[in-house]
Amino acid sequence: MHSPFCQPAKRGNKRAWMVPSACRILFRKFKPHLLMTLTQLGYTFLYFITEASFNHGMNPHVYITYRHIVAGLVMLPFAYFLERKIRPKLTLSLFVEIFILSLLGVGLTLNMYFASLRYTSPTFLASMVNTTASLTFVIAIVLRLEVLDLRNPRGMAKALGTLVSLAGVTTMTLYKGPIVRNLWHPLIHIGGNISVREDWLKGSVLTVASCITWSIWYIMQAYTLKRYRARLSLTTWISFVGGAQSAVFTVIVEHRRAAWTIGFNIDFWSTLYGGVVCSGLIIFIQLWCTEEKGPVFVTMFNPLSTILVAILAYFVLGEKLYMGSIIGAIIVIIGLYLLLWGKEEEQGARVESEEQSHSTSEGRNGEKLQVVTPNLRELSKAED
Numbered sequence: 277m278h279s280p281f282c283q284p285a286k287r288g289n290k291r292a293w294m295v296p297s298a299c300r301i302l303f304r305k306f307k308p309h310l311l312m313t314l315t316q317l318g319y320t321f322l323y324f325i326t327e328a329s330f331n332h333g334m335n336p337h338v339y340i341t342y343r344h345i346v347a348g349l350v351m352l353p354f355a356y357f358l359e360r361k362i363r364p365k366l367t368l369s370l371f372v373e374i375f376i377l378s379l380l381g382v383g384l385t386l387n388m389y390f391a392s393l394r395y396t397s398p399t400f401l402a403s404m405v406n407t408t409a410s411l412t413f414v415i416a417i418v419l420r421l422e423v424l425d426l427r428n429p430r431g432m433a434k435a436l437g438t439l440v441s442l443a444g445v446t447t448m449t450l451y452k453g454p455i456v457r458n459l460w461h462p463l464i465h466i467g468g469n470i471s472v473r474e475d476w477l478k479g480s481v482l483t484v485a486s487c488i489t490w491s492i493w494y495i496m497q498a499y500t501l502k503r504y505r506a507r508l509s510l511t512t513w514i515s516f517v518g519g520a521q522s523a524v525f526t527v528i529v530e531h532r533r534a535a536w537t538i539g540f541n542i543d544f545w546s547t548l549y550g551g552v553v554c555s556g557l558i559i560f561i562q563l564w565c566t567e568e569k570g571p572v573f574v575t576m577f578n579p580l581s582t583i584l585v586a587i588l589a590y591f592v593l594g595e596k597l598y599m600g601s602i603i604g605a606i607i608v609i610i611g612l613y614l615l616l617w618g619k620e621e622e623q624g625a626r627v628e629s630e631e632q633s634h635s636t637s638e639g640r641n642g643e644k645l646q647v648v649t650p651n652l653r654e655l656s657k658a659e660d
Contacts, residue, residue: 312577315561315562316584323402326390328546329542332543338538339550340526344514345519347551350552351511351512354508355506359506359508362506364506373500375517377500377514380490381514382517384489389490392480395478397595398585399597403582403601404483406578407445408490409615412572415495433617434615440607441611441615444607447600450600451600453599455599456590494574494575498570511556511560515559582605
């Protein structure tokens with residue numbers, strides 16, 4: 277007679293347990309995609325709040341300095357207490373590496389990037405930043421961080437997706453087309469001085485230069501994370517060192533003491549949002565996704581903010597939207613899908629190959645040890 281505690285589970289209960297398990301597996305698989313989508317939503321709001329702050333009169337270089345000081349102060353206690361046991365020792369060579377990483381990600385790149393916003397528009401800036409995906413992919417191939425096999429459909433998809441995305445960005449930048457008529461008056465009006473936007477060429481040069489250095493920064497992240505796996509601590513270091521670099525640069529180019537003074541207005545809120553959300557939380561998420569999926573995966577989500585910025589600029593702020601932007605956005609989406617499909621299929625094949633090699637080695641050792649070990653997917657489930 278069987279004990280009631282040993283009765284087999286009913287079919288309905290089994291299904292009830294299978295549903296949460298399937299949801300967890302699905303969430304774990306698409307967790308990087310969800311997080312990167314949320315980061316693009318955060319960047320979308322950043323474009324408009326910084327534009328309003330710059331039009332209000334805030335200096336972009338002062339903004340970068342304050343923003344990263346705020347980010348460092350917010351992230352410091354989390355990094356100190358949560359990563360005390362896993363934080364590696366900071367050597368001179370590692371500090372130099374973090375210094376260069378901060379220069380590429382903050383001190384040089386962001387100062388050029390946000391300075392170009394004074395001469396262009398949020399839609400243009402969000403469109404041009406998509407070139408970082410193509411540049412990062414090319415640099416990653418040169419440094420052998422990415423494998424490109426044109427004889428393989430996955431390799432063809434990655435190459436074609438990169439070219440299509442670049443073609444879409446080029447279309448949005450060079451081809452304006454007819455103006456799409458606004459359906460209603462703008463719901464929000466960003467006032468201030470917009471006369472500086474007459475120098476469109478200067479803004480374009482600054483944007484392209486920032487995209488190049490930003491691509492190198494994405495690649496260098498992958499190298500640094502191999503030596504310094506404490507992501508919170510690395511984010512804190514980047515914020516403090518990058519803020520110090522920006523402060524030195526700002527003192528050189530800006531001699532007015534009044535430029536360093538901000539009131540309890542849009543300047544304060546844009547600095548707080550940029551520091552806590554963008555330079556703190558979003559950078560930490562990007563570091564995690566870079567370690568999990570690679571730098572190209574992270575950069576390929578930039579087109580999402582382009583589309584969101586264009587939509588909000590048209591429907592909410594009443595900015596002019598051209599037919600070329602719509603066509604280019606569609607092309608960018610196609611390229612994004614192709615590249616992500618190629619990378620997703622490649623990663624699945626890599627995991628399957630690792631599992632096969634793992635089981636093969638276990639099969640050879642099993643004759644001597646007679647020990648049964650789980651495969652890689654079972655180990656990941658056990659860790660979760």
